Amino acid sequence: MSAGQAASLASGIGNAAFTRVMRAPRVAANAGAAAALAPTGPLAQLRDELDDTFVNEGKCLRLLGQLGDGERILVGRDATMMQQMADAFNASEMSRAIEQVKLTVKWQMHWMSKAKGLDHYDQGLLTRLLEAADAAAFGELIGWDEVRDKVRKAWRGDPLELPLIAADPASARRWLGTAGFMTWARERSGVPAVVQWIAAHDPAASLAAIKAGGQLAGLLGAISDQPTIRPQLKQLFVAATTADDRRQLYEARFGTRAGGGIDWMANGEALWTQQELAAGTGSDRAAVTASVAAGGPQNVNAAIAADKKSPLVALKDELDDLNVDEDKCLRLIGQLNDREALLLTRDATLMKQMAGAFNGSEMSHALERLGHLMALKDALAWIEQAKESGDVTAAVTNRLIEASNAQDIAEVIGYPKALTSLRKSKGVRPTTLTPLLLDAGKRDFVVQSYGAFLDWVLADAADVSGLLRLVSTNSPGTFFTALKTSGKQDRFITALPKGSLMPPPDRAALRLLFLSGVDVPMKIKMLNQRYNLDRTGEDTALAGAGNFEAATLDRMWDVLDRMPEQDLADNKWLEQLTRRTNPTAPTPQGVTGGNRVAVGYDPAHLADPETGAFTDPADQMRGTNLFDTNLLHEMGHASDAQYKWTRDGGPFDTDPALGAWADHRLHYARIVDRLADDTALATTFPIHRELNDVKSALTDAMSNKSVNAETGFQNKAGASYGVGADKWKPLWNRVKAHPIVAAIQNGQAAKSPWNNPPAAVAGRIYHDTDYDYWASYNAATRAGGKLSRYQFRDKRDFFAETYATYYETAPADPGRLVKAWNNGVFEWFRKNVDRGRETQAAP
Amino acid sequence: MTAGIPEGWREEERVDLRSGGWRFYRAVDPTFAESVSEQNIVVRDGERIAGPEGIQALLADTGAFDDPPTGDGAARLAEQVGHFVVEPTSRSSGRVRLDPGRPPVVRRDGDALVLDLTFDRDGAPWPVTITARPSGGVTVQPG
Numbered sequence: 001m002s003a004g005q006a007a008s009l010a011s012g013i014g015n016a017a018f019t020r021v022m023r024a025p026r027v028a029a030n031a032g033a034a035a036a037l038a039p040t041g042p043l044a045q046l047r048d049e050l051d052d053t054f055v056n057e058g059k060c061l062r063l064l065g066q067l068g069d070g071e072r073i074l075v076g077r078d079a080t081m082m083q084q085m086a087d088a089f090n091a092s093e094m095s096r097a098i099e100q101v102k103l104t105v106k107w108q109m110h111w112m113s114k115a116k117g118l119d120h121y122d123q124g125l126l127t128r129l130l131e132a133a134d135a136a137a138f139g140e141l142i143g144w145d146e147v148r149d150k151v152r153k154a155w156r157g158d159p160l161e162l163p164l165i166a167a168d169p170a171s172a173r174r175w176l177g178t179a180g181f182m183t184w185a186r187e188r189s190g191v192p193a194v195v196q197w198i199a200a201h202d203p204a205a206s207l208a209a210i211k212a213g214g215q216l217a218g219l220l221g222a223i224s225d226q227p228t229i230r231p232q233l234k235q236l237f238v239a240a241t242t243a244d245d246r247r248q249l250y251e252a253r254f255g256t257r258a259g260g261g262i263d264w265m266a267n268g269e270a271l272w273t274q275q276e277l278a279a280g281t282g283s284d285r286a287a288v289t290a291s292v293a294a295g296g297p298q299n300v301n302a303a304i305a306a307d308k309k310s311p312l313v314a315l316k317d318e319l320d321d322l323n324v325d326e327d328k329c330l331r332l333i334g335q336l337n338d339r340e341a342l343l344l345t346r347d348a349t350l351m352k353q354m355a356g357a358f359n360g361s362e363m364s365h366a367l368e369r370l371g372h373l374m375a376l377k378d379a380l381a382w383i384e385q386a387k388e389s390g391d392v393t394a395a396v397t398n399r400l401i402e403a404s405n406a407q408d409i410a411e412v413i414g415y416p417k418a419l420t421s422l423r424k425s426k427g428v429r430p431t432t433l434t435p436l437l438l439d440a441g442k443r444d445f446v447v448q449s450y451g452a453f454l455d456w457v458l459a460d461a462a463d464v465s466g467l468l469r470l471v472s473t474n475s476p477g478t479f480f481t482a483l484k485t486s487g488k489q490d491r492f493i494t495a496l497p498k499g500s501l502m503p504p505p506d507r508a509a510l511r512l513l514f515l516s517g518v519d520v521p522m523k524i525k526m527l528n529q530r531y532n533l534d535r536t537g538e539d540t541a542l543a544g545a546g547n548f549e550a551a552t553l554d555r556m557w558d559v560l561d562r563m564p565e566q567d568l569a570d571n572k573w574l575e576q577l578t579r580r581t582n583p584t585a586p587t588p589q590g591v592t593g594g595n596r597v598a599v600g601y602d603p604a605h606l607a608d609p610e611t612g613a614f615t616d617p618a619d620q621m622r623g624t625n626l627f628d629t630n631l632l633h634e635m636g637h638a639s640d641a642q643y644k645w646t647r648d649g650g651p652f653d654t655d656p657a658l659g660a661w662a663d664h665r666l667h668y669a670r671i672v673d674r675l676a677d678d679t680a681l682a683t684t685f686p687i688h689r690e691l692n693d694v695k696s697a698l699t700d701a702m703s704n705k706s707v708n709a710e711t712g713f714q715n716k717a718g719a720s721y722g723v724g725a726d727k728w729k730p731l732w733n734r735v736k737a738h739p740i741v742a743a744i745q746n747g748q749a750a751k752s753p754w755n756n757p758p759a760a761v762a763g764r765i766y767h768d769t770d771y772d773y774w775a776s777y778n779a780a781t782r783a784g785g786k787l788s789r790y791q792f793r794d795k796r797d798f799f800a801e802t803y804a805t806y807y808e809t810a811p812a813d814p815g816r817l818v819k820a821w822n823n824g825v826f827e828w829f830r831k832n833v834d835r836g837r838e839t840q841a842a843p
Numbered sequence: 844m845t846a847g848i849p850e851g852w853r854e855e856e857r858v859d860l861r862s863g864g865w866r867f868y869r870a871v872d873p874t875f876a877e878s879v880s881e882q883n884i885v886v887r888d889g890e891r892i893a894g895p896e897g898i899q900a901l902l903a904d905t906g907a908f909d910d911p912p913t914g915d916g917a918a919r920l921a922e923q924v925g926h927f928v929v930e931p932t933s934r935s936s937g938r939v940r941l942d943p944g945r946p947p948v949v950r951r952d953g954d955a956l957v958l959d960l961t962f963d964r965d966g967a968p969w970p971v972t973i974t975a976r977p978s979g980g981v982t983v984q985p986g
Contacts, residue, residue, distance in 0.1 A: 583930045584930050584932060584985070587985075589930070589932040589933060589934065590878070590932070590933050590934075591877050591878055591879045591932075591933055592877060592878040592933065593876050593877025593878060593879075594876075594877070612967070614934050614935065614965075616967070630933075630934070633933060633934055634878065634933060637878040637933070749936075749938060750938070750940060751966070752936070752963065752964075752965045752966035754936075754965065755965045755966035755967070756966045770871075770881070770936060770938055771871055771873075771875075771880060771881070772853060772871055772873050788934070789935075789965040789966060789967060790934050790935055790936070790965055793936065793965075796875065796878070797933075797934070800878070800933070801934070
């Protein structure tokens with residue numbers, strides 16, 4: 001909007017309404033429109049790069065990391081850009097890109113599959129994307145047959161283990177009523193897991209939803225008896241509302257065809273119990289263990305001695321054979337009652353014989369019958385003993401894990417043989433050990449006590465991200481301490497993508513973890529990783545203040561989070577963030593140079609507002625936080641160092657809205673000439689010689705930095721000043737009220753003209769910067785006042801103070817105070833420095 | 844090269860403040876290598892001296908402990924001391940300049956010498972109180 005357009009709009013709708021309109025965040029309908037709003041911004045650059053014949057993928061990823069939230073949404077909606085990325089990126093690159101763009105999970109999977117088949121992607125990434133989906137998004141994925149089936153085939157995880165399934169059972173049972181999700185669950189989770197889930201989540205409602213969706217008949221037909229799900233089968237039986245459903249469950253459980261004449265609704269439950277008692281089956285591990293402890297045979301041999309017809313007799317005999325008939329063994333195991341099965345799991349010889357005989361598939365079947373009576377660590381160690389780790393089905397392994405508690409899993413991790421097996425298990429990752437991860441106490445114990453767990457996590461960066469996100473919302477403070485205690489904190493932190501390459505969900509999670517702890521070295525490691533810094537700590541040149549405190553680091557993180565990625569994480573110039581001494585305490589100060597930003601402060605005054613240290617009452621920076629603006633001011637200098645915003649001949653020298661700053665050096669005579677021309681001094685002194693004399697005297701005063709221009713005339717005259725035929729005193733008398741005199745006197749550094757400006761001459765304000773040069777700038781730039789006293793000293797500080805003010809009000813309303821002061825400067829900053837970061841996507 | 848002046852910086856001496864071996868400078872880095880491009884530098888007998896130690900030595904050398912100056916003498920001492928206490932920062936200039944509306948006061952308080960000074964920083968008053976004892980110990984309290 002031009003100034004004329006703005007004025008017209010303001011007069012049309014009234015100033016108050018105009019202000020509200022102008023303060024509204026910039027909204028773009030699509031990526032093209034957003035790019036046009038910030039032509040030099042990362043979005044515009046990304047579009048340009050993707051349009052190239054040969055795409056620089058690394059550059060694209062960096063630019064993606066620099067996008068603001070609104071731009072991420074718009075890119076996700078732009079099918080052309082997404083297709084271009086899919087065409088250009090390999091699986092690794094697409095993996096990094098997909099979390100930088102805001103998409104729902106179905107679109108994430110869709111675009112990833114466009115780049116490369118989903119089976120080329122890391123399982124941890126797929127897991128993370130699915131776990132991050134909300135109910136609506138996951139429902140959309142289930143409803144898109146093509147993409148859902150691609151996910152089902154590629155992702156080896158257990159869909160029933162997704163956090164959403166437990167968190168939103170109403171949606172989950174509705175999804176189980178669809179063919180798409182029921183197929184997925186039966187295939188990846190296994191029928192027993194589906195049974196367990198239904199039993200655990202309002203079985204009557206779940207059965208009704210599944211039945212309404214037409215999926216119950218197929219499910220019931222697929223159920224077979226397995227000791228691990230016997231209690232759950234009974235729960236389903238009790239919840240079933242039709243006789244036929246009950247009959248099917250009964251027949252599946254007991255492996256028999258039920259005779260006619262049974263009133264399943266009235267008598268079925270009693271019949272079920274009677275059958276279980278007869279078979280000695282249906283109890284869980286605790287109950288069977290208690291029963292054995294209460295008396296009766298205590299080992300296999302005793303059980304055989306007590307019952308010569310026990311299947312254990314034939315099983316023992318078979319296992320002693322040179323050529324073991326595995327099918328027969330499995331059949332015999334299936335015939336064991338609970339006590340016999342438990343005693344078998346305790347018999348090291350027989351277990352070793354089975355381990356030696358069974359392959360992965362046979363171990364899976366055996367575990368379906370015995371696993372529910374074994375501690376998880378023993379089951380896994382047995383698998384490893386069989387050298388079948390990784391060959392046991394994912395469904396069986398998942399069921400064993402799901403039936404375990406945090407303590408069981410912790411014991412596995414503390415037992416190397418079992419952990420080896422667990423790590424090799426299909427679809428199992430450290431981040432899928434849900435019972436453990438939900439129990440913060442056990443989780444933290446494992447993290448700090450069992451180094452092998454973090455080694456497992458660290459083996460795959462995707463798991464580091466996954467774990468970080470999980471812990472960030474579940475007792476992050478205790479995890480912070482545990483991680484520190486583990487001694488692996490540095491490896492954990494540096495395994496994350498660095499700087500702008502870090503996906504936004506990781507950034508948010510790392511921040512939560514960072515804020516939850518107080519260990520300074522670890523926090524600094526995190527800060528350096530997040531913002532791509534080489535070092536944070538005490539300044540070496542201005543040493544003596546010590547290191548940053550934890551609370552200061554917390555404040556700094558949130559200040560730095562307001563800035564664009566390109567000014568910090570992708571600022572190649574900036575290498576260090578340091579703490580310097582602070583002789584001006586409690587007022588903070590800083591210095592930028594030598595590839596570092598150094599800040600000095602008083603830790604007891606981090607919350608102090610600006611009450612006059614750098615501002616006058618009407619200045620826009622009055623009332624802002626002193627520490628924050630001090631840091632942001634230096635960051636502005638760092639941005640300037642990288643991008644040369646205030647370079648000679650750059651925008652601050654040429655753009656009228658920014659002041660069109662001019663550097664007049666110390667060319668006093670030229671400055672006087674220019675001022676004389678612009679104030680029409682020749683009209684007052686039409687005689688050329690007189691005009692030259694006056695200019696010469698004014699030049700003399702200027703070069704002596706005198707706030708009294710008469711001194712120039714006195715110097716010219718010497719002792720004869722005002723005496724006899726002296727010409728200088730009369731010349732002074734004629735010129736002293738001329739505007740050029742006020743301009744020269746009031747522009748002297750001694751008068752702090754950057755704060756108390758002299759009158760403008762021909763629309764420009766001239767002053768001595770006290771830096772070995774005179775400057776001038778457009779007076780209109782400060783027509784709306786100023787941000788602070790120092791802002792107008794020279795163009796570098798003009799930029800830095802504006803930068804600090806712009807980001808002081810971020811993220812809620814970046815640039816609000818700058819806009820209130822000067823809309824032209826605000827627009828330039830928004831377009832060139834902020835570069836689209838604040839743009840919001842149209843609904 | 845003058846002692847204490849960083850290499851490449853341009854120095855400007857306040858000749859009017861000279862006193863025995865004492866010299867008072869303002870130095871500017873014309874390259875703007877850092878965001879703080881000016882310094883106030885005090886040199887005694889050819890060596891840079893700074894901080895409370897420098898103030899203590901100056902007050903002792905100029906006889907201020909024995910005979911606190913008044914009027915123009917107080918103003919001169921204030922500007923000399925200002926070279927120790929006025930710290931140019933990234934957000935404020937550093938030229939030593941007394942606030943014309945608030946003349947400096949140098950007074951005794953028991954065995955202490957107290958300097959109530961107000962400098963002009965970027966057009967705003969910046970008051971600072973300096974308390975020093977002949978036996979040692981200097982405090983600088985802004986505000």
